Amino acid sequence: DEMIFSEEFSCVYCNVSLGEIEPRTFSFNNPHGACSTCTGLGFKMVVDPDLVIPDKTKTIEDGAIEGWSKGGSLSSWHMSQLNSLSEIDSFRIDVPIQELEPETMDMILNGTKTKIKMSYRSRRGRTFRWNRRFEGVIGNLERRYTETESEKVRKDIERYMTSLPCQGCSGQRLKPESLAVTIGDETIMSVSDKSISEAADWIVLLENPKILSNRDKSIASQILKELSGRLQFLLNVGLDYLTLSRTASTLSGGEAQRIRLATQIGSGLMGVLYVCDEPSIGLHPADDYRLINTLKGLRDVGNTVLIVEHDEAIMRAADHIVDLGPGAGEHGGEIVASGTVSKIMSSKNSLTGQYLSGAKVIDTPQTRRLFNGKYLEIEGAEQNNLNSIDVTIPLGILVCITGVSGSGKSTLINEILYKRLSQHFYRAKDRPGKFKSIKGIENIDKVVNIDQSPIGRTPRSNPATYTGTFTPIRELFAQVPEARSRGYKPGRFSFNVKGGRCEACSGDGYINIEMQFLPDVSVPCEECQASRYNREALEIEYRGLSISNVLQSTVTEALTIFSNIPRIKTKLQTLQDVGLGYIKLGQPATQLSGGEAQRVKLATELSKRATGQTLYILDEPTTGLSFEDCSQLLRVLQRLVDAGNSVVLIEHHLDLIKSADWIIDLGPGAGDKGGNLVYEGTPENATHNKGSYTGRYLKNVLK
Structure with a gap:
């Protein structure tokens, strides 16, 4: 029999033709390689029946279909459609969802294949009748999600959606043509799904002549050498467990820094100042030595490595330590000790040195709690x-x-x-x-x-508002005789609403000036001098302090001011107890470190009535x-x-x-x-x- 072959990447029998294979063929960020169904994402957002109907003990009448419910009940429009459907399929809408037949539930969620008689009675009493196919709850939500131009509607529907692997590529993100190319039975995505240590082992396996011929090896030798070197750098910083396809958003701060470190080591640069902020985040003590050796490797080739760090092993490995303190916030900002590890350990003023030398320790509990049997x-x-x-x-x-x-x-x-x-x-x-x-x-x-x-993403959020301390403070100011004579309510002392706030800066205290081609600049408001309030609000004082003065005071200072007000003192005391006595009540959330934000949250939990x-x-x-x-x-x-x-x-x-x-x-x-x-x-x-x-x-x- 005659067989026809093609010199191009095409098949004359099944009418399939491929373009030239090039690097972009294997990129899910490029239309040439990305799956056409999910555009390279690997997943699709679909409506989840379990999110649409979370409580299956409810009835349709009681609002079991949350995707269609507002205020706990269905709209008259949706209820009329389900009533019409119930007349065709003979099911009741006043029984729990879990008691309905699977076929009925499939019809409610996914719709009908044929047209059914529908009717709707308007508020004015008019009845409309028509024949149409019922699209189903899921079909309705997916159609509205696709067609709407409203971001609010889209976000509302997303509450009932979940991401599932794309059916077109089974979550592989690439076109079938790209996935058809293999090296040693491995596609590019199966290699990407390997951990860094597995990928390094796979590179070694490619030396097997059964996988790559001598000709293939000569072509790939430089690429394999480059791959092997880069993987080794990642192994050296303790990232052997990460998969190559791990998304950047799921990496911890320390992991991201160690990846950047590995990249820098591979560059082979000399005479560079490297600044690292806690590269040990997420690193087990068993892996510390790898990171330390990497940092020393950067130093040994002629670079300077500056690290902000709290890890004991890295501090002990440092050539020089600069210890700042002695306390935090306004109690810090000074160089307490500077020099070698031994010099820091001998410094009486350095808390870090005292812990390193063993003069201060975190005591081991003498006894362990017995659990409550639950x-x-x-x-x-x-x-x-x-x-x-x-x-x-x-x-x-x-x-x-x-x-x-x-x-x-x-x-x-x-x-x-x-x-x-x-x-x-x-x-x-x-x-x-x-x-x-x-x-x-x-x-x-x-x-x-x-x-x-962060406890908030704007400067308006601060420890006082987050912990709920600011509400009783505003209520206290509203009880001051002068405030009562003027008829001021607690809202007068809020910088978020009109009344007491400075309208020139809308209560921000700063004016944001947009700069062409440069970062925006914030300058203190000239009207209120960064106090956030107007003159009338600032005239009300408690113990000689205005509401703005209170926001500028530290937790420790505020404890003295409000020592006789239990509602306020209790919340402030918890902030003091978690070591945040130095922060200001009105300190913007954007200026708090991650550790400080976490302790503000802990203080908030401590101040609540414990349920146990x-x-x-x-x-x-x-x-x-x-x-x-x-x-x-x-x-x-x-x-x-x-x-x-x-x-x-x-x-x-x-x-x-x-x-x-x-x-x-x-x-x-x-x-x-x-x-x-x-x-x-x-x-x-x-x-x-x-x-x-x-x-x-x-x-x-x-x-």
Whole structure:
């Protein structure tokens, strides 16, 4: 039989033709390579039936279909459509959704294939009848999401949507033609899904003549050399567990910095000043040596490396330390000590030196709390690298989740436990990771994730407003005799609404001046001199201070001012207790560090009336904290537990780990070498577990 071949990338039998294969063919950011269905994203936003109907014990009449409900009930338009549908399919709208037949639910959600008779009675009593196909709740939401030009409507519908792998490319992001190209049975996306250590091993495997011929090797040799070198740099900074396809938004600050460090090492530059801000974030003590060797490598080729750091191992490895202090905020800003590690350790004024020398330590608890007999049990956790593990978290104590970077800690706690509890308590739309079940949810009444994100994204948000302290302060000013005689209400002392605020700057205190081709400049308002208020509001004083003076006072100063006002004093005292006595009540949220923002949130929780059944989750709360800050943080966490609550920490800091009542250690390694439950028990017993890296390092701090 005659067979026809083509010299081009085409097939004359199935009419498929490919363009020339080039680098952009394998880029999901380029139309030449991206999947046409999802445009290279790898996922599509679709309406999730479980989010549209979260409570299946409700009836349609009672507003079970949340995607169509407003104020807890269906609109008359949507109700008329469902009434028309119920007459055709003979189902009732006054029974719980869970009792309806699967075929009926499919029709309600996905619509009908044929036209049905519909009727609608208007408010004026007119009845309209017509024949049309019922598009279904999901079809209606997806159509409106696609057609609307309103961002508000789109965001409203997104509450009922979730991201699912694209059906066109199965989440691979590229066209089928691009995925058809393989090297040693691997597509470019399957290689991208490998961890950095796996990718390095795969590069070595390519030396096998069965995979690459001598001709192929000669073509690829320079590329393979470049790939191998770059992967080795990433391995050297302790990132072996990251997958090459990991999105940048999911990286911790420390991981992102270490990737940039690896890039700089690869550049081979000399005579450069490198500035790093806490590159050890998210790094287990077992991996410290890798980062230290990398930093020393930069130094040894003729560069200067300047690091802002709180990690003890990195401080001890430094050639020169500059210690600032002695305190924080207005109590700091001075060079307390400068020189070698030994010189810092001998300085009596340096808190850092005292902790390094052992003169000051974070004490190990003499006894461990006994848990209250209640648990949270996670069964069959198998998201990402978790190997279908069962984990029991005791309640009523301080629990620390430990393990090397990439062992699965954040996946277990943030992706599975927190998202599932958020669904249960707050009807959150984020889907948790894969697991079989979580038992014991009835033992807690809420979950709070206290992270280091800002307490607000504008200068209007500050510690006074976030903690709720500003409301009783405004009410107090409204009770001053002069304010009462003028008829002023608490709103007069708000810088967010008209009345008492300065209208020239709308209560900001600063005027933003737009600069052409340059960053905008903020200058103090000339009208109010940055006080935020107008003259009338500033004339009202409490103990000789205006409302603006109060906002400019520190927490410590405000405690003295309001010592006789319990409602205000209680909230201020918690800020003082978490070590934030130096911050100003009106300090803009944008000027607070991550650690300070986290402690403001902790203070807010402490000032609330304890239920004794709250679960607090903190992911690496020691980020950005010095030894003294960690000591204060620990005291706050112990107070939360003493009130009967449960605290779960994801942490690498050995001083916090040794202070926990219970440790759950995951690992033993990172990526595919982790994901197992290595140890659970007290910190003391962890030191006897040979498979636990955390246990090995705990030996030194539990002496």
